[in-house]
Every structure is written in C-alpha cells, then in structure tokens.
Amino acid sequence: MKGSDTLVTLGLYFALMSLFAIGGGMSAVPEFQRLAVETKGWMTDREFTDLFAIAQVSPGPNILLVTLIGYHVAGFAGAAVTTAAICGPSCVFAYAVGRAWDRFKGARWAMIIQAGMGPVSIGLLAASGLIVARAAAQSWIAIVIIAVAAAVSYWTRLNPLWIFAVSAILGFAGLT
Amino acid sequence: MSATHDAQPAASSSPPFNPSLLDIFVVFASVSLSGFGGVLAWARRALVERRKWMTPEEFNDLFALSQFLPGPNIVNLSVVYGARLRGPAGSAAAFCGLLGPPLIIVTIFGILYAHFADVDGVRRALAGLSAAASGMLIATVAKMSQPLRASWLAVVIALGTFVAIGVMRWPMPVVLPLLLPMAIGLAWWVRR
Known part of the structure; x- marks a missing residue:
C-alpha cells in the first residue's frame, strides 16, 4: 500500500485518460506505460507488458489492464481507484450522449468528428502495439x-x- | 424465444420486450466472461444472434456510437444499451454485469502475479504470453488500418499520431488537444 498521494494521482490521471482514450480503452496504453514506467517508475517495462498480457488472457474487457496496474501500484485500493476512474467520466458521457444520439446520428458534424478521430485512434493503437511489442x-x-x-x-x-x-x-x- | 426469428419488426426504437435488471446483468456477465480477446464479438453473438434483443442494424449503430465516445467501447455499449432498456438502473445492471465478474478474476490474477512473478517458470511463460499478446494487438491494428488506404490524409494523421505518441513518447494529454482538432478540421476541409 502506498500513501493517499499515489491514490489521488492514480484517480486523476486515469479519469483524464478515460476521456482521452479515443476509439477504445487500448488507445490509452502508451500513456498508461508512460505514467507507470517512465514518469513514476512504479514498475519496469517488462512488468507492464506482463500485466498487459494478463489482461488480454483474462476474460472480460481488456481495459481491466488498469485494474492490474492499480493493484500493482497500490493494492486493492489502487485497483478500485483506477477501475472507477477509467470508467467514470466516459460512462457519464456515454449515458448523456446515448440519450441524444438518435437526434444527431448521421448529422454532418458528427460524421466529420468520426472521420477525424478514426485515424487518430488507429495511430494510438499502433503506438500501443509498438510499446508492448518492444518490451516483449x-x-x-x-x-x-x-x-x-x-x-x-x-x-x-x-x-x-x-x-x-x-x-x-x-x-x-x-x-x- | 421460438417464433421471433422470422419477421423482425421494422426499426422500432424501443425494444418490444422488457428484460429485468437481472436479465440484463446476466447477459452482460456471460458475454463478458466468454469474451477472450475482445468482448464485442461475443456481445454481438449474444444480443443479436442468440437472444435477438436487437437487430444487426441496431447493433451496428450502437457500436458506431460506442466507438465515437471516448473510453472503453464495450463499457460504453453496456451503458448506452442498458439505458435504452431500463434507464439508469439498466445502465448500472449492464455495467456491473460486464465488469463485476471479470474484475474479480483479474484481481485474483493480479494477486497471483504479485506473489509468483519471480518464479522462474512463471516468468518464462509470461514472456511467451507477452509476445503473443503484443502480436495479436499488432494484427488488430493491421485489420483496423485497412479502410485508411482510401485516404492519404487519414494515413498521414494516423502515422503522425503513431510517431508523436509511440516513437517520440510525447504525453497524450498534451498531444491530443492539439492533434484532435487538427484531424477533425482536416476531415472537414476534405469533405467541404
């Protein structure tokens, strides 16, 4: 267990990443790795890639990688904080937008946003692939x-x- | 269950039935627990093919929305679809079904990893698993990149993102607020 400072960092950072994970949770892997390995030194590159592999092998959404990161860094409290933080903001957003979707789906501006975000999300996913493959x-x-x-x-x-x-x-x- | 598979009613926005909160929880839990290597395909199988809770068109629409939204796609899908079925409580039931049971399993794996990561055989097996997992991610990237070929601009944006985040390792919270408006602006400019 680490101090509450670590929990606050985890919570704020993963909540922010919840909204930056464009096109899916795995898009944010480069940032998870940057935080956990490079900025904070919470784990080695090898450990990060191990956790990534375990999340892939486990049943359920791959985003549970953040649960493993949280647990590794700060035990059960860490796991709870990262999991809640990565889901919270995007879920609230999804709930709000989901109700209004029928009104704006197919609208020109929505299609333009989608067209712009698509290549960015593929670039992010490719970066995730590079980062884990290099460590593996x-x-x-x-x-x-x-x-x-x-x-x-x-x-x-x-x-x-x-x-x-x-x-x-x-x-x-x-x-x- | 039996006679429903022939005539699908033409695009009705509200489902013709009322699954209970427990039904919703159970469906999303079973989808989630069987979903190795990507839960979405299983969600489609369960919701569209087996239970016929929605038509393929409705699923595609829901999937498009889930990708459009930030955050984990399948989690977004559970929240939006749960809300359509039963409002906020439906969202909560779908979300808890999707994440609850696998959360317990993955936490157990996390505990085991903390204890046994240094055991030699475990280390070696994990080295093999990591290699496989990253190879499979690369395959996903390759599959998703296929539609990019239609537009050189999309290729440039994807490559730019890849270099900025993957090679230069610039922080996403700095890069994305600059890159996203640019990418969306270019998409607008091309379609003007």
Missing part, C-alpha cells in the same frame, strides 16, 4: 512468437486462447 521482444524466439501470433490472428479466425496456450508453453519450455 526479449529474444529472437519472442520475436518469432510476436510475428507468428500477429500473422495467425490476422489471417485466421483461430480462437486466441490457442495462440496464448502455445506461446505460454513455448515460453515455459525455456525457448524465449
């Missing part, structure tokens, strides 16, 4: 796993659990 690329076998997992999930509809199972076994066998 610890050995040439790990690089091969990254490439094969990317290719398999791009070109086939194989259940991701298989990809995870095989790569965890390869890792466990000491190949990475």
Whole structure:
C-alpha cells in the first residue's frame, strides 16, 4: 500500500485518460506505460507488458489492464481507484450522449468528428502495439512468437486462447 | 424465444420486450466472461444472434456510437444499451454485469502475479504470453488500418499520431488537444 498521494494521482490521471482514450480503452496504453514506467517508475517495462498480457488472457474487457496496474501500484485500493476512474467520466458521457444520439446520428458534424478521430485512434493503437511489442521482444524466439501470433490472428479466425496456450508453453519450455 | 426469428419488426426504437435488471446483468456477465480477446464479438453473438434483443442494424449503430465516445467501447455499449432498456438502473445492471465478474478474476490474477512473478517458470511463460499478446494487438491494428488506404490524409494523421505518441513518447494529454482538432478540421476541409 502506498500513501493517499499515489491514490489521488492514480484517480486523476486515469479519469483524464478515460476521456482521452479515443476509439477504445487500448488507445490509452502508451500513456498508461508512460505514467507507470517512465514518469513514476512504479514498475519496469517488462512488468507492464506482463500485466498487459494478463489482461488480454483474462476474460472480460481488456481495459481491466488498469485494474492490474492499480493493484500493482497500490493494492486493492489502487485497483478500485483506477477501475472507477477509467470508467467514470466516459460512462457519464456515454449515458448523456446515448440519450441524444438518435437526434444527431448521421448529422454532418458528427460524421466529420468520426472521420477525424478514426485515424487518430488507429495511430494510438499502433503506438500501443509498438510499446508492448518492444518490451516483449526479449529474444529472437519472442520475436518469432510476436510475428507468428500477429500473422495467425490476422489471417485466421483461430480462437486466441490457442495462440496464448502455445506461446505460454513455448515460453515455459525455456525457448524465449 | 421460438417464433421471433422470422419477421423482425421494422426499426422500432424501443425494444418490444422488457428484460429485468437481472436479465440484463446476466447477459452482460456471460458475454463478458466468454469474451477472450475482445468482448464485442461475443456481445454481438449474444444480443443479436442468440437472444435477438436487437437487430444487426441496431447493433451496428450502437457500436458506431460506442466507438465515437471516448473510453472503453464495450463499457460504453453496456451503458448506452442498458439505458435504452431500463434507464439508469439498466445502465448500472449492464455495467456491473460486464465488469463485476471479470474484475474479480483479474484481481485474483493480479494477486497471483504479485506473489509468483519471480518464479522462474512463471516468468518464462509470461514472456511467451507477452509476445503473443503484443502480436495479436499488432494484427488488430493491421485489420483496423485497412479502410485508411482510401485516404492519404487519414494515413498521414494516423502515422503522425503513431510517431508523436509511440516513437517520440510525447504525453497524450498534451498531444491530443492539439492533434484532435487538427484531424477533425482536416476531415472537414476534405469533405467541404
């Protein structure tokens, strides 16, 4: 457990990121990493990528990565704060906009905003991919796993659990 | 359940039935717990194909809205759809179903990680998992980038974002307030 300062930082920062996660929660991964690893030094790059992988393997929305970050930094209180903060602002916003959506969907300005945000969200997601892949690329076998997992999930509809199972076994066998 | 699958009523904004708060909670919990590697596909399967709570068009519309909104898409979807079914309480039921059960599981994983991350075999397995997880994220990026090819401007914006955030590592709270208005302005300028 850390002091309440840490909890306040977590709460404010993740609440802000709730509104900056354009196009989905994973868009904010670069900022989570920057805060947790580079600015605050709460964890190593490797630990961050471990948590990212655990969130992907767990059932449920991938955004639960923030729960793992919160827990790692400040225990149960940290987990509760980050989870509530990442959902709170965007949920309130979603509730308000959801009620009015029928009136403005298809409106010209809404389509222009969507068209502008789309490429930004893809750029953010690509940055997330770069950041976690760079930390995961610890050995040439790990690089091969990254490439094969990317290719398999791009070109086939194989259940991701298989990809995870095989790569965890390869890792466990000491190949990475 | 049985005879509803032939004629879908033409686009009615309110659903023709009234699931209870418990129904809503249970559906979102089951969707969430079965949703490895992306809950949205499972949400579609459960809400559109299995339970027929909405038409494919309604789902696409809801999905577009959820992406339009900031924050986690599937969480937005649960809030908006829950509200349509049963107001604020419906939102809360969908949200709690979606996040409650997996939250418990992921917290257990977090506790296990805190205890066993340094065990050699665990470390090695996690190294494999991390590689796979990042490879799969790259595949998602590749899939999502396909529609970008239609517009060089979109490619430039996506690349600019990628370089600013991923390569230069500039902070998002500084970059986005500058970049987003620019990207939206350019989208407007192109469609003028």
